[in-house]
Amino acid sequence: MIPTYNCAELLKRTLASVLEQDPGPEDMQIEVIDDRSTKDNPEEVVAALGQGRVKFFRQPQNVGAQTNFTSCISRASGHWVHILHGDDMVRPGYYSRTRRAAEEAPSIGAAFCRYIYMDEDDHWQRFSEVERRTPGILADYLPALTRTNPIMFPAISVKRAVYEKIGGFHPQLAHSADWDMWKRVYLNCPVWYDPEPLALYRVHSASDSSKLMMTGANIADGRASIAVAHSYLPPDLAATLSYDARQHLALAALGSARELLRAGHQRAALAQVTEALKTQTSLTTATDLARLVASTVIYFGKSGIREVHAALRSRRGSARGG
Structure with missing residues (x-):
């Protein structure tokens, strides 16, 4: 699920990174949810690159980032939900390794990986910290998770049932709604971590x-x-x-x-x-x-x-x- 707002040019790279590892419509829903962009037209990008494979939904009015993220959850039809911002990307192997984790540890309700910070031109800046050396369930992670936010959106997928149980993103937290969500997720289910850097989080002056x-x-x-x-x-x-x-x-x-x-x-x-x-x-x-x-x-x-x-x-x- 790809939320967008005035980032159509970068959306091209986001969609390309997803479609490159598309397992097919039977296994994965790909949909862009636009919060009434005013400076560009992401629907044109979806039509050109998606070729009918990618769905598009435009909010009837601008609802704000947090509500748009929650719309991604409510519109998702799969068992797992990956909210990938329209300017972020995933690397080859993200979806296959997440699926493997879910099959290996059915009790988990979320899975995230190490990620890479990149700039506007896709140049890598630095890597996120390693939370554990081998893939597996994170134990005693609450102190680290409550001290700061170690998880960025492109790196994490969450079971839809978990989202439905704990509710949507906090509408009053403009910058830290994701941090609040990951804390609630961790308190409600086991969380898997993969040290392989499979996601790309964009940092730019317009963010x-x-x-x-x-x-x-x-x-x-x-x-x-x-x-x-x-x-x-x-x-x-x-x-x-x-x-x-x-x-x-x-x-x-x-x-x-x-x-x-x-x-x-x-x-x-x-x-x-x-x-x-x-x-x-x-x-x-x-x-x-x-x-x-x-x-x-x-x-x-x-x-x-x-x-x-x-x-x-x-x-x-x-x-x-x-």
Whole structure:
């Protein structure tokens, strides 16, 4: 199932990567679900490349990414659902190895693989971390999965029955609806992992995640996802896992701030810093604060100090209210 929005040119590469390993209509449904694209016409791409093999559905109105992902689930007819974004790709062997995993371990409800980050021109940038050295079911994976999101959409397939049991993607999580979903999936079924890099995840400046990073909204959204997960995590682990997740998110924000500074995006860097302060109290130690204030003076001047001070006041107010 391929959700799209204004990415028709890249959709050509996505479809080609799927059709290259198409087992036939008896074994796999291929459908593009478009969220009312305004800048191009993915239906033309489907007609040209699909040759009748690929179905096309256009939403009656723009529904947003998360609802469009949920539409992929509701429109799927197979036992397994692979939501492959219209700008991502799969490598040869993805579907055959996923099928082999499902046959070898019938109890699993999801399977994901190692993946490769690529740029707009399909150039490989880096590989995701190896979660285990050999294919198999992931044990004791909840701490890693709740600390950060190690799974990107093109790398994972989920049983339709699991999706139907736990519900669709959270409509209020703009950046982290997938992370929220994978946590819920893991809590409801065994999950298989394949260390072979069989999926390609595209990172480019036009992506939603890149836009959110410029305002710090990606960190605010991650914080919201952590709060949502706290309600369904095992009660004896929820507090510890949530704290660790907030700490990791805050440190990631500071790392992003450094990268943004090097790239000349000063305001975006400041947004990441202020969101980091809202996220984790451990960052407000004397040493961290001294370094932060020094960096703020150097890069942002008085306006930066005011924003950091406002973030601290906001965090303290939230702590008192909680």
